[in-house]
Amino acid sequence: MTSRSVDEHARRVRALLAPALAHRTELVAVTAALGRVLAGDVHSPLDLPPFRNSQMDGFAVAAASVRTAPVTMPVAETVAAGDAGPAHLPPGTAVRIMTGAPVPDGADAVVPVEDTESTTDEVTVRVARGAGEYVRDRGSDVHAGDLLLAAGARLTARHLSMFAAVGLVEVPVLRRPRVAVITTGAELVEAGRALEPGQIYDSNGIALSASLEANGAEVSSVDRSTDDVDLFREILHRATASADLVITSGGVSMGEFEVVREVLTPLGGWFGHVAMQPGGPQGLAEVDGVPVLNFPGNPVSTLVSFEVFARPELRRAAGLVPIEVERLPLEVPLTSVPGKRQFLRGRRLAGSVTLESGPGSHLVAALARADVLIDVPEDVTAMEPGDDVRVWPL
Ligand code: AMP
Ligand code: MG
Numbered sequence: 001m002t003s004r005s006v007d008e009h010a011r012r013v014r015a016l017l018a019p020a021l022a023h024r025t026e027l028v029a030v031t032a033a034l035g036r037v038l039a040g041d042v043h044s045p046l047d048l049p050p051f052r053n054s055q056m057d058g059f060a061v062a063a064a065s066v067r068t069a070p071v072t073m074p075v076a077e078t079v080a081a082g083d084a085g086p087a088h089l090p091p092g093t094a095v096r097i098m099t100g101a102p103v104p105d106g107a108d109a110v111v112p113v114e115d116t117e118s119t120t121d122e123v124t125v126r127v128a129r130g131a132g133e134y135v136r137d138r139g140s141d142v143h144a145g146d147l148l149l150a151a152g153a154r155l156t157a158r159h160l161s162m163f164a165a166v167g168l169v170e171v172p173v174l175r176r177p178r179v180a181v182i183t184t185g186a187e188l189v190e191a192g193r194a195l196e197p198g199q200i201y202d203s204n205g206i207a208l209s210a211s212l213e214a215n216g217a218e219v220s221s222v223d224r225s226t227d228d229v230d231l232f233r234e235i236l237h238r239a240t241a242s243a244d245l246v247i248t249s250g251g252v253s254m255g256e257f258e259v260v261r262e263v264l265t266p267l268g269g270w271f272g273h274v275a276m277q278p279g280g281p282q283g284l285a286e287v288d289g290v291p292v293l294n295f296p297g298n299p300v301s302t303l304v305s306f307e308v309f310a311r312p313e314l315r316r317a318a319g320l321v322p323i324e325v326e327r328l329p330l331e332v333p334l335t336s337v338p339g340k341r342q343f344l345r346g347r348r349l350a351g352s353v354t355l356e357s358g359p360g361s362h363l364v365a366a367l368a369r370a371d372v373l374i375d376v377p378e379d380v381t382a383m384e385p386g387d388d389v390r391v392w393p394l
Contacts (some may be wrong), residue, residue: 002272005378006341009274012284018289019246021317025173030163033155034268036188036267037172042148044166047139052103053081055134056378058108059094059116059123063131065184072124079104094123102133110134113247141381142166149349151331152319160163166180172317176218180239181208184250186227187299203364204295204302211306212247216318217329227257236263239360240288245308253281260294275378278361298361304343307392327388328353334383336376345370346391353391370394 004012013148025039046115054060062376065073066232076093089095089106096118097103097110098378108131114126132371142148148160148166155173163171181204188202189195202224220243225232239246251260252271260283261271267287269292280302283294295305301364315322331354336342345371353374357366375390 002270004179004272004274006274006276007163009282009284010309010312012270013293014313016175016284016286016315017293017313020121020315021177022214023319024316025172026175027170028173029170029387030160030168033160033163033171033173034157036155036156036176038149038151038153038159039174039319040151040170042149042168042171044142044144044146044162045168046144047164048141049136049138052138053136054097054101054103054110056110056112056138057098058096058112058114059118059125059359060097060103060110060135061125061129062089062107063109063129063133065092066109066111068130069128070124070126072122075118075123081120093123096123100256101174105339108132108135112273115339137163148384154320155371173228176216177317178220178242178244179212179217179314180220181205181212182225182232182235182239182246182248183208183221183223183297184227184232184248186224186257190224190308190353203299204297207303208247208249208306209300211311212314215311215314216320217245217314220299227259228276229259229263232259233263236292237286240292243290244393246287246292247291247306248283248292248294249302250295251307252283252294252296254342264292264294275339276304276308276343277337277359278343279308280340282309285357298359299362299364300345303367304361304373307394323393326391326393328391330374330383330385330387330389331353333385336381336382337382339378341378342374342376343392344374346374348372348391353389366369 009243027159028121035219057120074093076090078096079101080098085102086104110128111125117124183202183204187199189199191201207223212219222233225235248260251258264285269283272282274282281296285292295302329352330354346353347356348371356370359365371394373392
């Protein structure tokens with residue numbers, strides 16, 4: 001069985017995945033664009049606000065006529081938000097105006113209602129106001145043609161609000177990599193069914209699909225196969241038909257019923273050992289022109305394999321910021337197997353990192369409590385409290 005370092009396998013994964021997941025652009029509705037990554041600069045098609053309007057409920061006046069207060073003047077009419085409004089304010093009068101209503105020509109200030117007393121026909125302005133007060137000018141937020149947002153931004157509610165405010169219907173975004181998930185194992189059943197002797201619940205299906213979505217991918221299908229080669233082959237070919245990448249779990253090690261290895265080896269897949277723990281047995285193949293990443297089935301191995309090999313490539317393809325590896329001092333001592341890069345489950349404390357339970361790759365509850373992977377280099381066999389370790393956020 002061939003053997004590789006983590007870096008070597010990661011390079012091979014990248015070489016296969018990068019062209020298959022290369023950036024592609026699509027238009028999506030602004031209403032469906034939350035969390036997507038903008039693929040091109042977006043400019044404003046109009047001025048915002050699109051017309052001069054009132055910032056307060058009150059009275060639109062010529063500032064010159066309220067330079068001294070109190071002053072009483074006739075109220076010409078009332079203009080509400082949504083009204084086209086009077087074209088012009090007769091000199092020496094006021095217009096009763098609501099927030100968001102157009103300010104007529106000739107008016108250049110709004111006196112808030114709380115600074116006035118009024119009847120139907122007359123208003124007394126008690127506080128003097130200067131030109132421009134409580135008036136929102138056309139284009140005071142953005143002008144037509146202004147850059148609203150540069151390519152590369154991950155769209156939030158605030159961005160979508162801005163796009164909607166300028167009337168955009170669609171925006172260009174990066175297409176998300178489409179990834180199919182296949183879990184394998186005769187022992188697997190889905191949650192909600194009673195376990196028969198020898199069976200366990202399939203946790204890798206949801207683990208992988210949730211990890212994919214959290215890292216900018218779109219899950220094109222999630223299937224479960226037994227260890228039957230014909231069934232797995234059929235599911236695999238169906239998956240490649242609508243995916244940019246397929247990820248499988250289980251069936252890659254040295255046992256008797258290694259369905260993934262048995263089906264993919266004759267198709268030119270590589271199966272071997274990567275010098276890491278967990279996640280030693282790995283596979284990498286191309287089927288129907290689609291890359292296939294084969295992770296071992298232990299739930300911790302599957303997720304660690306995802307973080308180490310798939311996550312960086314998917315985030316790059318999706319235009320998301322890379323995961324930042326940090327260095328933190330260890331809180332506790334640790335030991336590690338020589339010749340293998342260990343990815344131990346850890347938990348971040350204030351300014352340091354501690355171990356979360358043991359190294360067993362079946363310990364899913366411990367993994368759930370962890371929030372980082374502690375990356376112990378191949379040649380290191382023991383570390384002391386205070387030693388710096390590389391820490392990957394989960
Ligand atoms: P394998 O890599 O197929 O030899 O599986 C290694 C271990 O992981 C076995 O104990 C399997 O029962 C377990 N396992 C495999 N696939 C899954 C899965 N989808 N969910 C939970 N455990 C699994
Ligand atoms: Mg298996």
